[in-house]
Amino acid sequence: MNSGFTDILLLLAIAVVLVWAFRRVKLPAILAYLTAGIIAGPDVMAWIADPDEYHFVAELGVVLLLFSLGLEFSLPKMIAMRAHVFGLGAGQVFLCTAAFAGLGMLFVSDWSAAFIIGCTLALSSTAVVIKQLGESSQLTSRKGQMTVAVLLFQDIAVVPMLIVIPLLASNGEVSLWESLGYALLKGTGVVLVLMAIGKWVLPHVFREIAKLRTDELFVLATLLVALVAGGMTHLFGLSMALGAFLAGMMLGESKYKHQLEADIRPFRDILMGLFFITVGMQLDLTVFIANIHWIILIVLAVGLIKLVVVRLLAGAMHERAEDAWGSGLMLFQMGEFGFVLSSLALTFGLLEPQVASVLVGVGVFGMALTPLAIQQCKPIVGRILGAQEAEQQSSVPTPQDEKSRVLILGFGRVGQTIARFLTNEGIDYLAIDHDPKRVQEAVAGGSKVFFGNAIRRDILRAVHADEAELIIISFADDERALDVLKAIRNVNEHAEIIVRSRDDVRLQQMMNAGATQVVPDTLEASLMLVSQILSRSGIPIRRILSRLDQARRSHYGEMHGFYPGETTDMDPEKLDRLQFLHAVALPENAFGCGKKLVDLALDDLNLRIKSVRRGEQEFVEVHGDFTLQADDVVLLAGGPRAIEAGESYLLNG
Structure with a gap:
């Protein structure tokens, strides 16, 4: 059997086993891929003697990742984000490069090496961060968009960095500014060409392809567009990922956006896995173990400096403290382009092999920690805010011995809708919500809402929950609703409690905990749909209302149970x-x-x-x-x- 085939087979086998094992214990798949790369790499099993053989194919995963990211960001959205890309992003790159270069001078005597260390550590991992943002549904959040803006500028900043490194080795034989100006001219030209093709050519191409209704052709065309765009930018000295992002951004305004994203997802995920495996292969275990104390210290120092820099810059742009800290935390690691810069500097003799190996160790270790940091972003930021959050909440109105006949717990969209209808009927209500910004906005708009956590007994006593006749739990968080329900029943046994639920999974638990009526979103949506259908089918409205009332009185008894399918969530x-x-x-x-x-x-x-x-x-x-x-x-x-x-x-x- 061909040895290359055997190597790939072993690599796939170890990847499958590790991803399964890591997901079983709720660890991110990225960690499994990095571990697979370390095991298969030259320092452990040596299945893959030369990781560079697979690096180009693996890099296609990053290209497809940026293409799918571009689909999420249309041109108007990017224009609106220009302040973050060229303000926050540029500020982060310049300040962090200067700070890390200054610290690098403490360890290396050559300023060129220190500058390269600064550039390498200033960059963050586009691949890891964007993948984790997508998986944790934070890509469209404010801090997610700030993070993406910084990453986009970093991808642009890689170009002059790649140009500068050979020039540093040439000892002034070639003009630095002339080279940078020429690169800027080429880059601007290729970006304009790509944007023109994406806006005026690609929509017509995909329209013709869509008319044929051939899935294979649509998939092939999608892959071709992403790779050609990446190839064009690479040909002119720019990042392949940047070209793919621009192509995706142009197609993000078309009606084929969702189909395009669905088509490339399988290829993207497989190639991204291979990319992270190749990253793991680059780790020199001997150097890593010998310098583990320095590597941990550098990762912590780099993360802290980036956190503070992004917080200060975002604060100057009047962003919320929570979003500023969150964005800084997500960018704490060294990125994949750092490997490229350190490898190039090593080739030109600007970095010592030991220093380059330590930088790779810092990059791999930081990437391994990133998924956990992003998953735990909210609690970590909560601890950082500490006194700031307490001060913010102190300015939010809290209940002070308030009383009302109807109590609404949760003032999101559903809670606000309930409040409007109650107001229209002249029924007095009181609402509680634990989001300070929402409470401030609602109070400014004249709503009777207070800040507080409904599970706390002191809050319930302050709003006289023990005397309320009707209590509505309006947030669709079933576990929290159960806890709040139990807390209310400890102080009020006679009130009618209506609980909103996502579905009927915990309906019986809620009824046992003391709910008078549970209103599952999915079942109520079904009832509303049924009522419209019956009404348009000529069924008298009185009979329809009777049917709906019967279903609710029986706690949706006839509606429980459904036929499972391939897409049913089998968590x-x-x-x-x-x-x-x-x-x-x-x-x-x-x-x-x-x-x-x-x-x-x-x-x-x-x-x-x-x-x-x-x-x-x-x-x-x-x-x-x-x-x-x-x-x-x-x-x-x-x-x-x-x-x-x-x-x-x-x-x-």
């Missing part, structure tokens, strides 16, 4: 709480044939029989004396495991 944490429907056909020799339901005692398995179909006849309400026969189709309702057990019992006993 192990939710699985036990889901209610599925499953049809079981009874053959002649089935155990359940000829037996009464009372004898089968399916209730002991936490199962209900929704109906039994016998030929053309359907029995909707079946009782204990109902006898099952051969060829009956029994519709079971219950949890996934209960349904499996019930089917086995009906068929085999």
